[in-house]
Amino acid sequence: MKDQVEGDIAIRQYLLGGLTAENLRQFEERLMTDDDYFQQLLAAESELIDDYVSDALTAQQSKSFETHFLCTPERHEQLRFARAFSQYGSSAPEAAGTLSAPPVTHTTASTAPVDKAASWKDYIPAFLRVQHPATGLALACSLLIIIFGGGWMLAKIRRLEKQVAQFQTDHTIPLPTDSDAQRPLEEARAQAMQLREELQRERKAHEKSEQELARQREQNRSGSETAIQAQRPASGVPKPERAAAFAIALSTGLTRDAGGLQKVSIPPHVTNVQFTLELETDEYPNYRATLQTPERREIVTREKLKARSRNGSKIITFTIPARHLSGGDYLVILAGITTNGEAKNLGTYTFRVLDN
Amino acid sequence: MPVTGKQEWILTQEAFDLLLDWLSPDREQAGRIYEQVRCKLIRIFAGRGCFAAEDMADETINRVAKKVHEISDTYVGDPSYYFYGVAQYILLEHSRKKPVVLPPPPPVQDSADDLEQEYECLEKCMQHLPERSRELVIEYYLKAKSNKSEHRRELAQRLGIALNALRIRAFRIRATLQDCVRACLRQNAPA
Numbered sequence: 001m002k003d004q005v006e007g008d009i010a011i012r013q014y015l016l017g018g019l020t021a022e023n024l025r026q027f028e029e030r031l032m033t034d035d036d037y038f039q040q041l042l043a044a045e046s047e048l049i050d051d052y053v054s055d056a057l058t059a060q061q062s063k064s065f066e067t068h069f070l071c072t073p074e075r076h077e078q079l080r081f082a083r084a085f086s087q088y089g090s091s092a093p094e095a096a097g098t099l100s101a102p103p104v105t106h107t108t109a110s111t112a113p114v115d116k117a118a119s120w121k122d123y124i125p126a127f128l129r130v131q132h133p134a135t136g137l138a139l140a141c142s143l144l145i146i147i148f149g150g151g152w153m154l155a156k157i158r159r160l161e162k163q164v165a166q167f168q169t170d171h172t173i174p175l176p177t178d179s180d181a182q183r184p185l186e187e188a189r190a191q192a193m194q195l196r197e198e199l200q201r202e203r204k205a206h207e208k209s210e211q212e213l214a215r216q217r218e219q220n221r222s223g224s225e226t227a228i229q230a231q232r233p234a235s236g237v238p239k240p241e242r243a244a245a246f247a248i249a250l251s252t253g254l255t256r257d258a259g260g261l262q263k264v265s266i267p268p269h270v271t272n273v274q275f276t277l278e279l280e281t282d283e284y285p286n287y288r289a290t291l292q293t294p295e296r297r298e299i300v301t302r303e304k305l306k307a308r309s310r311n312g313s314k315i316i317t318f319t320i321p322a323r324h325l326s327g328g329d330y331l332v333i334l335a336g337i338t339t340n341g342e343a344k345n346l347g348t349y350t351f352r353v354l355d356n
Numbered sequence: 357m358p359v360t361g362k363q364e365w366i367l368t369q370e371a372f373d374l375l376l377d378w379l380s381p382d383r384e385q386a387g388r389i390y391e392q393v394r395c396k397l398i399r400i401f402a403g404r405g406c407f408a409a410e411d412m413a414d415e416t417i418n419r420v421a422k423k424v425h426e427i428s429d430t431y432v433g434d435p436s437y438y439f440y441g442v443a444q445y446i447l448l449e450h451s452r453k454k455p456v457v458l459p460p461p462p463p464v465q466d467s468a469d470d471l472e473q474e475y476e477c478l479e480k481c482m483q484h485l486p487e488r489s490r491e492l493v494i495e496y497y498l499k500a501k502s503n504k505s506e507h508r509r510e511l512a513q514r515l516g517i518a519l520n521a522l523r524i525r526a527f528r529i530r531a532t533l534q535d536c537v538r539a540c541l542r543q544n545a546p547a
Contacts, residue, residue, distance in 0.1 A: 014403060028400050032436040038396055040520070043527035050497060072402045072409050081534050084474035088482070089498030101516045268539045271391065274369075304368055318369045321414070327542075355543050 007037075011044040016061060017068035049075075049082040146216055150209045157202045164195050246270040246322065250332060250349035251278045261329070262351040270322045277334055277349055279314040282307040284336030287316050288343060291324065292331045299324050303337075327355035367418050375421040378428045379435055393417070393439050400440075404447060412450065416443045477540035481533050489529045496526035 013019050014027050031038050051057050052065050070076060167188070248264050266273060277289065287305040292298050302318040309315075316334070332349040379393075380386035397416050401409035419442050420435075431438060482490055492515075500507030512522040 017403075017405065024403075028403070029437070029440060031400065032393075032396050032440045033434055035392065038392075038399075039524050039527070041399065042531075043523045046497075046527055046530055068405055071405045071407055074398075074410075075402065077538070078534070080470060080474055081478075081537060083471060084478045084537070085497065085530075085533075087471070087475055088478055089494065100514055268535050268542075271394065301366070302368065303366055306370070319367075319372055355545075 007040065008044065011041055012048060014041075015045060015048050015069055016064035018064065045075075045078070046082070049078055050086065053079070053082045053086050142216060146209065146213045150206070150213055153202065153206045153209060157199065157206055160195065160199045160202060164192065164199060167192055167195065246272070247274045247276065248351065249276040249278070250351060263354055264351055265354040266322055266325055272319050273322050273325060274317060274319045275332065277316045277332065279307055279316060279334075279346070282314040284344070285339060286337040287346075288335045288337055289316065289318050290333045290335070291320060292333060294329050294331060296331075299330075325353050327353050329353075367421055371421045371424070374424050374428070375417070378424050378431075389435075390417075393436060396436075397439060397443055400443060401447070406447075406450065412443075412446055416446055419446070473541060473544065474537060477537045477544070478533065480540060481536035484536065485529065485533070493526055493529045493533070496522065497530065 010019070010023075010027065014024070019027055031041060048057075048065070048069070052062060055062075057065060070079065246266055250262065275289070284307075286303070287307065289302045289305060290298055291300045300320050302320070305316050305318055307314045307316050329350065329352045332351075334346045334349065335343040336346050337343055376383060376386040376390060379389040394413050394417060397413035398409045401412045406412055416439060420439055427438070485493070495511055496508060508522065509519055512519040515522060517525075
């Protein structure tokens with residue numbers, strides 16, 4: 001806890017430009033190598049901005065915020081957002097109900113104690129209560145089968161035990177000396193032995209079904225917990241995928257005719273766009289690709305590109321930062337570069353970037 | 357890209373691929389590391405008061421990409437240190453250059469129109485959030501006007517998670533909102 005507080009103080013000092021040179025270097029190295037610490041920094045930035053918006057900073061801190069922290073356009077954008085967010089908080093209706101933990105509680109020390117002791121009756125509906133009715137029905141049916149099957153086997157075992165007991169009682173008379181008279185007795189003994197063996201088998205089968213019943217109960221309880229957990233709505237939006245590259249494949253021959261123009265929509269998280277151009281033939285050692293506006297204003301050029309094969313055709317790939325591609329029409333001019341350094345125009349690839 | 361005085365080096369596809377391979381043999385993982393490193397470099401340059409933090413971060417990456425074919429076989433350790441080392445050089449160069457007259461930063465107070473547009477976009481984006489995320493982000497950032505620390509600690513306890521985990525979860529939802537608002541503003545921007 002103390003480390004957390006000290007860490008937060010260090011982060012805030014860093015954001016307001018208050019660290020010494022030596023501490024600054026150590027802090028920056030930690031940012032580069034410790035992803036968790038970097039996440040804390042990002043979270044702390046937002047909280048600092050919110051404190052500024054709500055006048056929770058001291059005069060000195062506010063001054064440092066304005067002169068040091070607000071040095072980039074991105075941070076000004078964050079400040080604008082924070083102001084709108086604060087306004088939203090003031091004018092939005094109260095959230096319906098207090099946010100609380102999802103239905104399944106974690107078995108940690110921090111869990112608050114329940115108000116009353118749960119009785120065995122509370123558990124029966126709980127583990128049978130599953131989201132999907134078919135699953136619940138299947139579980140209920142299998143449970144019933146196990147219960148009835150176990151009951152039937154128990155009844156049969158008891159019947160057999162009674163028969164054995166009865167048999168034993170009936171045959172407690174002294175053994176006849178006559179050998180002929182012994183035969184029925186031996187037969188009876190054999191039968192008793194057989195019955196005993198059968199009783200053993202039934203007992204084993206009963207134990208097995210008891211174990212199976214217990215396992216099924218356990219499975220049903222954990223299965224319903226898993227189902228409930230799987231159904232729990234995400235409390236956070238998955239971390240947005242910050243794609244390194246967004247791919248666009250272009251081919252020549254498309255004009256600026258609205259029906260034929262290739263249209264692309266670049267997601268806001270993308271920072272780099274990878275272009276793939278199809279070639280008819282690969283005649284040059286190098287290629288040059290130039291991104292232009294329709295007014296022939298050059299935006300970015302990529303030199304010394306090499307053609308490579310893919311699925312039997314020749315392609316060229318290159319990457320351009322997505323910030324050069326706001327909404328509008330664009331041309332990619334492809335030129336082949338001879339060994340003398342001469343450029344031969346090979347074609348124009350056109351496309352339109354849609355606004356998100 | 358800042359001019360260094362030498363012939364400007366352009367990041368080729370081959371060099372970019374080599375850079376990603378150095379960061380990780382898994383291309384997706386390499387992309388994620390690349391994004392993280394770039395994000396961190398931007399923060400470090402901004403933390404040093406540099407207006408063109410993004411450009412300086414890109415320049416750092418370009419220089420590392422230029423050297424990767426020399427160092428990839430022999431370099432041992434976390435590549436992040438190498439990026440940081442190059443960033444230090446760029447900071448040094450930046451501090452030695454004749455100061456460039458930069459455009460003045462936008463005024464601290466935004467216009468009412470800008471705020472109104474931002475607010476409208478925010479309202480729309482809040483509706484797109486899952487209900488639980490919306491509640492969490494409101495409760496974490498907006499509910500407690502005073503004694504925020506205590507309120508957030510109590511919220512973390514109620515949710516059964518550590519305070520740090522709550523902080524980062526709330527921040528990620530806020531970052532998603534910000535991206536949504538940015539996209540909305542771009543869509544509504546006058547042509």
